[in-house]
Amino acid sequence: MGRKILIVEDQADLRKLVRMTLEFGDVEIHEAADGATGLHLARELRPDIVLLDVMMPGELDGYQVCERIKSDETLAGVRVVLLTARGQQTDLEQGRKAGCDAYLVKPFSPLELIDKVEELGRAAKA
Amino acid sequence: MRRRPEASGADTMTLPNSSPLQQAGEPVTRVELLKAFQAAVQTLQASGVTNGFGLTLAQEPISSERLAAVLQSIQDVIYSVSPDGNQILYVSPSAERVYEAKLEDLTGNPRDWFSRINESDRELVRARLPELFRDGRIDLEYRIDLPSGGIRWLRDRMQIVRDEAGRAVRIDGIASDITPQVHADMARELAEGTLRLKDRALESTHNGVVVTDMTNPSQPIIYANPGFERITGYAVADVYGLNCGFLQRDDHKQTGLAELREAIREGRECQVILRNYRKDGSLFWNELSISPVRDNDGRVTHYVGVQNDITERIRQEEELQDRTQRLDAIFAMSPDGFVSFGKEGRVAYVNPAFTRMTGLEPSQVLGDSEAALDARIRDRCDPKAPYRSLIEAPCALQSEESQRAVGGDLLQLMIPERRILSRSVRREEGGAKVLYFRDITRETEVDRMKSEFLSTAAHELRTPMASVFGFSELLLRRDYDEQTRKDLLSTIHRQAGALIHLLNELLDLARIEARAGKDFKVSVQPLRPIVENTVASLLVPNDPRKVVIDLPTTMPHCAVDAEKLQQALTNLLSNAYKYSPGGGEIRLDTVVDDGGRIGIRVSDRGIGMTPEQLSRCFERFYRADASGNIPGTGLGLTLVKEIVEIFGGTIQVESKHGEGTAVTVWLRVAEPEAVAA
Known part of the structure; x- marks a missing residue:
């Protein structure tokens, strides 16, 4: 069975970057441009991994979406990677509190992104 | 205190009968007694004592019964001694009372008599005795010791009695008890001395003392001491007869004056502070105490006024008050809050800035203990924020920066509105304490905005950078067809353009703000x-x-x-x-x-x-x-x-x-x- 990845990111170029980086082999990629849509898609699709931008316009920011995914029992096992543009200690801490599995600080290398996703995929199978 | 013996007014007397009295110890014949009495009366007369008894010398001989009775009743001691002083010839019975001894003990050895003189006077008496033989008489004053332990003052007048040939036949003497007079004299002298002392005190005191005559409608000054002259500059002689009002010149509207007049009208004492003027016109503050002097009918006849020049004290008080007012003004205008505690550890002062910051009115907190004030402030703080009680609060030696750095004494007020106060404490020696509050809400807000700006700016820069970095890496690592390559490159180019635009605007903003x-x-x-x-x-x-x-x-x-x-x-x-x-x-x-x-x-x-x-x-x-x-x-x-x-x-x-x-x-x-x- 293929892997399902959801990208929640307000910048169209970044969604495109993530898609181009990860879209090979048996991978299914979905996109959302704001937190609310992202949460909705996560519940509908039950992706293996959610790549979640922290700072998004709209009512829900990345931390809130992450918290809701992690506290939703029907979404148990969904891994969340936070994409943050502020690699400060307090931001990372807030991410951990929200329950994220990993984070990437912008700008990130596509290779780094692939590694993170692979790592989380292996952990999920184990 | 010894009195100088007064010169005796008596002339040398000659006894009509010069036959010696019989020796003491033997019965005295009537005739001898009569002679002795006559001699004694003459002596008495000569010294003026006789009048005291209302006696006149009778033309006719007095009966021996009457003589004995008279001798019994005489208070003074009358005696006769042999001219060589070795034999006591006669002593009147009154000696028993004066010397508090038996007559037979007194008529023994004259040396015993000498030993009865008080030790302090003995030498003087001994030294003066030769006067008796030189001048024929002597007038002495001395003390005798009494067996009961007391002392009696005697005036002892002796005279050498001579016969017609001029030979000394006897020494007659009268000793009078003058103790009451001596005591009265001493008391008088003491009283006079005290008056003199009081006079001296009045003359030398720094206070001005004035006495006014209240029986005269103009209430004139009848006495003023040198202190008055020193204080007012007016010569004492110039103010006699004047009413004290001249000291106020035209400055009549003084509350003290009204108070003074009322006290005088009611005839009681009072103390007021008046603005008075010296002779040279300069002002002095007169702390005046007056008290009435009454006659036997209770009518006020005089007033005694005591002046105290308190100009220097008033000046110091005014200076202190001035200083206090200046400090108050500074504290009142200070944008920073101050609370000061008195020595007893109670809130003694809060300034308006403190009230503005905390909403705590002075009426609410004055008199509060440290703990009570602490509780009030704590109630107004955000309960979620850490609060350090006053006792733990760091002292003012620490700078504000270091306090903030250690997460120090910052108060997060919620009431009356959200504020951040920095608090420091200064402890004075002796337990007084000052709390200092500074409103750093704005600084904190600016700090927060600055760091938010930086982090937002970083975020805004990282987002286009992510596209540039990511897509260029993809292009380097993967093979794409020509169209995709072009598409990715144009994305990179566009995002780089966005970066440049953002940087330009940031720089514009920074330049405008910095150079204003x-x-x-x-x-x-x-x-x-x-x-x-x-x-x-x-x-x-x-x-x-x-x-x-x-x-x-x-x-x-x-x-x-x-x-x-x-x-x-x-x-x-x-x-x-x-x-x-x-x-x-x-x-x-x-x-x-x-x-x-x-x-x-x-x-x-x-x-x-x-x-x-x-x-x-x-x-x-x-x-x-x-x-x-x-x-x-x-x-x-x-x-x-x-x-x-x-x-x-x-x-x-x-x-x-x-x-x-x-x-x-x-x-x-x-x-x-x-x-x-």
């Missing part, structure tokens, strides 16, 4: 060319709309930097295009107000803003566009605002969600005369 317009080339110039140039050079790719310009025929001059105003208007116009993606007219026109200002207005029929978005539109990096589809930095409007404010103008934004936005730049018109178009 110092590099602006502001001059008075016509507005029309600037507006027309802006519209002409506006480049809006892929949008067919043209800006509709509606300018009046005459446009005023304003003091502006043409290039910067053009930058501001360009930002406004490009916003109008960006936020009206669905089309609609983009318009530039002008408005005027009553205050001599002109407004350049840019309006669109675009997506508009909600009230919430409107309220935040000047925030840096704030984007009203939630979709992320409209490019921009969120700095455009901030820049416009900064530029316009440097020209002394304002910016006004009106917007309705879904209907469009109008932004007006208001500028002060530099000259009243307009320039023809």
Whole structure:
């Protein structure tokens, strides 16, 4: 069975970057441009991994979406990677509190992104 | 105290009968007694004592019974001694009472008699005795010791009795008990001495003392001491007969004077403080105490006034008061809050700034203990924030910075409003303590905004950087067909362009803020060319709309930097295009107000803003566009605002969600005369 990845990111170029980086082999990629849509898609699709931008316009920011995914029992096992543009200690801490599995600080290398996703995929199978 | 013996008024007397009295111890015959009595009476008469008994010398011989009775009743001791002083010939019975001894003991050895003289007087008596033989008589005063332990003062007058041939036959003497007189004299002298002392005291005191005669309607001064002269400068002699009122000169409206008059009317004592004037006209503060002197009927006859010159004290008090007032003024004006505790550890003072900060009125907290005040402040703080009690609070030696660095003594007030106060404590020796509060809400807010700005700026830079970094890496690592490569490269190029734009705007903003317009080339110039140039050079790719310009025929001059105003208007116009993606007219026109200002207005029929978005539109990096589809930095409007404010103008934004936005730049018109178009 293929892997399902959801990208929640307000910048169209970044969604495109993530898609181009990860879209090979048996991978299914979905996109959302704001937190609310992202949460909705996560519940509908039950992706293996959610790549979640922290700072998004709209009512829900990345931390809130992450918290809701992690506290939703029907979404148990969904891994969340936070994409943050502020690699400060307090931001990372807030991410951990929200329950994220990993984070990437912008700008990130596509290779780094692939590694993170692979790592989380292996952990999920184990 | 010895009295000088007075000169005796008695003349040398001659006894009619010179036969010696019989020896003591043997019965005395009547005739001898009579003779002795006569001699004694003569002696008495000579010394004036006789009158005291009301006796007159009888022409006829007195009967021996009467003589004995008289001798019994005489208080003085009458005696006779042999001329060589070795034999006592006679002693009257009164000696028993005076010497408190038996007659037979007294008539023994005359040396015993000598030994009865008080030791302190013995030498003097011994030294003066030769006077008796030189002058024929002597008048002595001395003390004798009594067997009961007391002392009696005697006046002892002796006289040598001679026969017709001039030979000494006897020494007769009278010793009188003068103890009561001596005591009375001593008492009088003591009293006189005391009066003299009192007089001296009055003369030497620093206080002025005045006595006024109250029986005289003008209440004149009848006495003034040298102290009065020293204090007032008036010679004592010059003020006799005057009423004390001259000391006030024309300064009659004094509460002390009314009080004084009332006390005098009621005849009681009082103390007042008066403004008095010295002879040289200078003011002195007179602390005057008066008290009445009454006669036996209780009528006030005099008043004694004691003056105390308290000018120096008043001056010091005034100085202290002045200093206190100055300090109070400083504390009252201080933007920082102060609370001071007295030595007993109670709140003694709070300044207005403290009340402003905490809402705690002086009436609420004065008298509070440290713990009580601490509790009140704690009640007003955010319960979620850590609170350090006053006792643990660091002392003022630590700087504010270091306190903040250690997360120190910051109070997060919730009541009466959100404030952040820094608190420090200064403990004085002796337990007094001062609390110092500083409102650092603004500094903290500025700090917070600065760090938010930096982190937001970093975020805004990282986002396009992520595309540039990510896509270029993909291009390096993977093989893509020509079309994809071109697409990725154009994305990289576009995002790099966005980075440059963002950097430029950040730098513009920083430059404007840092230099506060110092590099602006502001001059008075016509507005029309600037507006027309802006519209002409506006480049809006892929949008067919043209800006509709509606300018009046005459446009005023304003003091502006043409290039910067053009930058501001360009930002406004490009916003109008960006936020009206669905089309609609983009318009530039002008408005005027009553205050001599002109407004350049840019309006669109675009997506508009909600009230919430409107309220935040000047925030840096704030984007009203939630979709992320409209490019921009969120700095455009901030820049416009900064530029316009440097020209002394304002910016006004009106917007309705879904209907469009109008932004007006208001500028002060530099000259009243307009320039023809």
